[in-house]
Amino acid sequence: MPSGQSDPAFSADEIERVRSLHLAKKQRACLISLLLLLAPLASCRRRDFPQYPADYREYAYVTSGGSNTVTVLDLVNLRQDRVIRVGDNPTGLAANPVKNEIYAVNTNSSSVSVIDAQKNAVVATIPVHSKPYFIDLDARGERGYVANSGSNNVSVIDLTRRREIALIGAGEGPGMARISPDGKSLVVTNRTSGSVTVVDPQTYKVRSVFTGCPAATYAVILPDSSKAFVACSGGHQVMVVGLARTDSPIAIEHADRLLTFLDVGQTPVHLALKPDGGEIFVSNFDSDTISEIATQANEVGGAYLVGAHPASAVVSADNSTLWISKFNTGSIEVYSIDDGKTINTVHVGDGPDALAFSAEGHLLLVADARSNDVAVVRVMSRTPGGINRVGTLFTLLPAGKQPNDIVVKAFHVR
Template sequence: MLISLLFMVTISLDTVISHPQMVAPKSVYISPDGKTAYVNNLEGMNTLIFDVVTRKVKGVIKHIGKPVESCFSEGGRYVWISYYRLIGKGYPPCPNWREYKIPSVVAVYDTVKKALVRKVKVGVIPKIIEASPDGKYVFVSNWNSHSVTVVDAETFEVKEEIKVGWVPRGVAFTNDSRFAYVVNMGGFTISKIDVDSLKAVKVISKAVGNRPRHIVATPDSNYMLFSCHGDGYIRKLDIKADSIIDKVKVGHQPRTITLDPSGRYLFVVNYKSNSVSIVDVDLMTEVAEEKTGLKPVGCDLTPDGGELWVTDYSSGSIHIYKIQY
């Protein structure tokens, strides 16, 4: 257990979960009611559904593609799952992702019907999926299309494809759903999208850092925080000024990030350091670091902020930590 007396936050390992069908777990998403965790297994080509309290598998979603990331809509009824690429006839393997050119889909799982009910055609190598806070849209970043696909969250129809920077990944909305920010890993830039017009209206390039990967908004929407996979920093963007105002060094190759409900603490998984860091957002200081399994890549907090689930890509496991503030 690691305790920061100055910052009054503790992180301690509670349990480690493994499962025969958990192969290369890429991401984990905890439902808005805090009862269910969805773990996307890239090479296992499934999503394991866990009961958060018992930590037992209560369902399996089988896929025809490699599941990467997820988001929720309609209060958690629908789980959206991006397929890195489809598998099967007509979808040949491609060892070099930079050369892959075949569009993929986002699958939609209905938690009431307990079935996949839609497959929405998107771009090439879709990654992050993010629902707008007002529930109107779902945005999907497409690595090799260098675009964001906009889907109507109610009808599941594609409304627009917005060209952004090179190799986009992370997407985050302001809390009023007026703007979305997209971090472009390949271009070292951030694209700002006007959600009303569905157009990219600005490119932020100064001091963005090396390979920005994942981005989240603070609860007050004054700031965006994003991880830079290439240089090991978390950076803070002032939304009013659209400029980078601070940064803090964490572990090697920080990937997924998530904020506690208050917005005070940011949790960061460090892929090459095999660790999770906690950053005080107000002071932009790393206040704790705890070991994980091998190559942690995904993480999510329960809605009350009391548990952190981390997917260990190479260990094929989940580390669950207790968090106290």
């Protein structure tokens, strides 16, 4: 415009229309920028997470001993669903393999809370005996077995009628009662007396007692129900027990028998069994190592230094990787079983302990006992460059005080 000439006058309506057009243009630009920012996140979620049908539900249940609650985490939407009040100091958990029910053991209330997984509410409370800690279920989801450490016995629970139907005497301070996959042997670890009791679950009678396992705690049974392995946490050994099989062509296998003691690291606290049953990985809490046991040969293949205080471990469904919680380092070690080496370290919350995979195995859930949360770890993810990466922290979800066990239940609503 030539100098000395004034701008033409605009009416009030024209000025308002120009302002509106300018504002709309800015809003469109902001919206486009926001969409461009969110697009990678959206594509990442579609690429790395399963797509579920509308009727699919999957929850993780976490006992929190310090707040007398069970926290329910929605694994479809990755958020806390609700917090359920149960008994005093809930510890062990089990998910029914047939029904949509979860069972939480209340140590200081001497009871078991039954949670309906569709309603996510307590629907029954079953009295047991003094100081229970763990519960195990048979393969048909009909019976529950609770070792009562304060009363030196095991409660047998009818899960349909929701009541105790038998009481079996055990050794001193029983910590765990583990039922075999074929339902023919019940293995009880007696921490105080340092012994293992084997029970006939059909007659509720003790078949055998084996001593010499100081602070017997964790136990696993092979998929074919032929052997039990028990961590002697007060020392540095694992007890191996052959379980009676009356249909075996070998006469010696018709009775329970002590097979051997295997030397591992100091203070073995947890046993992780490969899904195929071929190997067991022992968490040696005070040796900072993992020992590898070949289950058919009853031999220790070696020990691997993993970091301060391995507390728990779990093997992936394809038998390829071992995931180890290191209690005093706030991290998870990812160990390649086939390669025999560590492939990643994932930092999580404080005091990682109990571990569980999601139903499809794409997430690992870690109960952080000191920071009162659950770490959600992607088992497999991809970098922006398209490179696969094993183990990355996705998020932390709140739990109650002192989370100490975790189980997962997936189902379709009716």
